[in-house]
Every structure is written in structure tokens, then in C-alpha cells.
Amino acid sequence: MPASPSSSAQAAREALAVRLSHLRRDAGLTGRELSARCDWHPAKTTRIQKGEVAPSDSDIRAWCAACGADEQVDDLIATSRAVDSMYQEWRRLHRNGLRRSQENAYASNAQASLQRVYVSNVVPGFLQTPAYATALLSSITRFQGTPDDVTEAVAARVARSRFLYEGNHRYAVLMEEWVLRSRIGDADAMAGQLRHLLTVMPLASVSLGIIPFAAERSVWPLEAFYLYDERRVAVETLTARIGVTQPRELDDYAKAFEGLSKMAVYGDNARALITAALDALG
Template sequence: MSTDFQSARVALGARLRELRAEAGENGKDFAARLGWQRSKVSRLENGKQTATADDLTAWAAAAGVPEQAADLASRLRGLESQQRSWRRQLTAGNRPVQDRYVVEYQQTATMRGYEATVIPGLFQTPDYARHLFAKNAVVMQSPRDTEAAVAARMRRQEVLYEAGKLFRVLLWEGALHALVCPREVMAGQLDRLVGLIGMSTVELGIVPLGAPLELTPKHGFWIFDEERVIVETINTELSFDSPDDLALYGRVWDALNAAAGYGAQAHRLIARARHLIAPA
């Protein structure tokens, strides 16, 4: 269990204890009111057990504050969002994280993704990925297992060739020009993107610089089977699965998609970046 998850569970337990105390009940009497074992009340209050939504509704009612049920439910959703610190995930290097993604992508049939600053791992060349992993290890001060991480990322890409998969990916045009690697490596990466256009499992759209937009380009995110959203920040990976969050990110993706170019237009945008970034 991650430290982030446990910290959130302890915080929820502290709030439950506070509501019980405000009701003037000791643990034994409160458990009796709920029809629970005393040990369950103790485990929930001390962050040793994860409450269910029904547990929280019953707790609020027993404490005489049923209106607090919504707040408790929100705290539970936040706990279930699985906020995971990158520094903790990268303690053993980049490869374990990439291995986890291999499994997650294998279990996903349809994905909608958007990236504003980087070529997605699913489309990266080994050389491009190698430079990203090396630089990330320096910034995050994590073990430098670059070659093992690159190999795992390439294994992830095997899903692109599996029948029945569909990856609908949007890129902000600026990502095509971001020199996070030598020019010759970026040129090869852009050639790789051209080769993806027309694949039966890939729909690649480019949101052009200067295109009229319904919203700002925002941050990158990925929607797995319309069931879960993954958002990566500099220090944290966030996972959301509530209907409201899924609907929100779906609307954002749709708005960006409305401004995106596909097919020949996407090819021209990549070719323009390839020309500008070509090695001297």
C-alpha cells in the first residue's frame, strides 16, 4: 500500500473520530449504536481499514450529522483516486513503473489520450525514450536503469499491433517541436509518428498552433476504457474513476479533438516540424 494512500486513509479516520467525539460517544457505545464490533470502529478511526460508502453514511447518521455523509464520501473518493508520488514509485528505478504500464495497456481495449509537451510513451522510439528516462532519473534522483526501462516501454508498444485495440491520441503541436533530445533523435521520432498514421489501431490527431480552441491546451491525460483517467504531474500520478471526473475529462478531450487535424493535415504538421528540426 502506498504511503500516499495510507496518509489519506489516516486523515479520513481522524475525521471520523472527530465526528464521534463531537457526538459525545465513546468508541464502545458508538459501535453498539451502529451494530458493529468495537474493533471495526477502532480500525476505521486509526486508518487500519478502508471504509465503504455505506460505512460512512451509517457513521454520519449515528453521529447525528447525516449532512456530513457527502463530505465523507468525497474524502473516500479522494482516497480512492490513488495519488501516487513519482519519487516513491521510482525508488527502484523506471523499469517497475514501465512494467506496470505494460500490464495496464494489455488490459485496455480503447484509450483516449492527450499530450501537450511530450510524445506519448506508446509512440516513442527507443532513442527518444532513452533520453527522457536519463533526464528524468537526474531530476527525480532515482536509480538509472535506463536500458531496462526503454526495453519495458518498447514492450508496451506491442499493444499497437493487437486486433481489437483502439488508441485515439491527440498531440498539441508544440510537442512536435520540444527538443528534449538531440535533433537527429527528434527527427527519427517524428518519422515514427508519420508511420503511425493510417494504422487500424491508432487515430492520431494533432491540435495545431493557432487553431481556435474552446479551452486552453491543459495538461496531458489518458482515459482507459472510459472507466479510469490517469493524469501525470511533475511529482504525482493521479487516477480518477468517478462518473463526474470521467465525464469532465471526456468533454475536455472532445473539445480538443474538435480542433485537431487528422490524416493529411496531421502529416503536414509533422512534416513541418520535421523540416524545422532537421539536423543542420
């Protein structure tokens, strides 16, 4: 697993490495002796114990067998997979296309009562129109070189909008003004998307704030993040989705969201910015 910018993922990876190191020591083995029993190079053992690489399922089985701890295999494999889920590369998630990840996002939306969302790049998926989503997901597919199932992925993405209208779901969305001006798709697709934002703004389930270009920054522009209730945060980078569950990090994202919300404008002032972006399309 690549090094993650999330300390939650790093801490979990290091905790797994410590557990494996303790197994080796409890068995009275040196790193070189364990490596010989596992039939791999000692450098591999060192990298696993330092948390530099993630052990595969077969590595964990071999490690436990060498230490006489077969009873711990299932638990350690489950822990390793949980760590792996904290840092998920987009190309890995999209190796069979985009539809599956969109369906997973649908489930996350269904389970959350409150979503606090900050975006500095594109409109959040649950507020996207089909034309906007098609243009965006097509560009992602081309960039990543993954299988093209954009039509199915768009349907799954747009389906999330149902939660704006049903159930007890609430969405607090903060959007940099740049998102309104960054053209995704042609002028018609972008105009349709901006009009849709104006349409959903009056919904009781939606609070939409726009952070103007000219706002004095108390919180610097960040990468997009989605805070689901008080349980977890999904941070989206160019190459990966990072899952954050560590309480102090959740607090940091909540604090950042509060600071960003104070810089945003709402209601008529937000509508004015959206309308100005719409007018600029000609």
C-alpha cells in the same frame, strides 16, 4: 499524503476521516481522550479527522484499539491504501528506478480496449522510439535523483507498442503541435521519433490528431491525461500521477477530450505538421 488537485482523492481522504471520527464518537471518546489512549499529541488526531494527513497503518490500528473496534482495522487499512493510490508521487513510485512504473503502465495498456490520450508535453509512451524514450527517461531520472535503470525502463516502455498491432486495442491520441517541436534528445533522436509517428498513423488501431499552434482554443492547454475506457483517468503532473475514478470527473475529462479533438487536424493535415517539424530539424 500531500494535498491533491484531484477532488476524487480529496473526497476519498475526507470520507476515511469521517469514518474514523464516527468510530471515536461511537466509543464515547473526545479527541483528547483518544489521543491519550493512542499516546500521541491531540493535534495529530485533529489533522487526521480533518483529512489533512493520511493515517499510517499503525495509526489506524491504534485508533481502532482505542475505540474497541479492532474488527474494522483491515477494512480501514485497505481503504486508506486505496486513497493513497489515487495520488502517487513520482519520487515515491520511482524510488527504486523507473522500470516498475513502466511495467505497471504496460498492464494498464493491456487491459484497456480504448485509450483516449491528450498530451501537451511529450509523445505518449506507447508511441515512443527507444532513442526518444532513453533521452526522456534519462532526464527524468536526473531530475528526480532516483536510481538509474533507464535501459530496463526503456525496454518496458517500448514493449507497450505491441498493443498497436495486436488484440482489439484502439488509441485516440491528441497532441499539441508544440510536442512535435520540443526536442527530446538530439536531432537524430527527434527525427526518428517524428518519422515513427508518420509510420504509425496509417494503423487501424490509431487515430492521431495534432492541435495546431494557430487553432482557436475552445479548451485551454491541459496537463497530459490518459482515459482508459470509461473506468479511470490518469493525470500526469510534474510531481505526481493522479488517479481519477469519480464519474462526474470522468465525464469532465471525456468532455475535454471531445472539445480538444474538434480543434485538432488529422490525416494529410496532421502529416503536414509532422513533416514541417521534421524539416525544421535540418
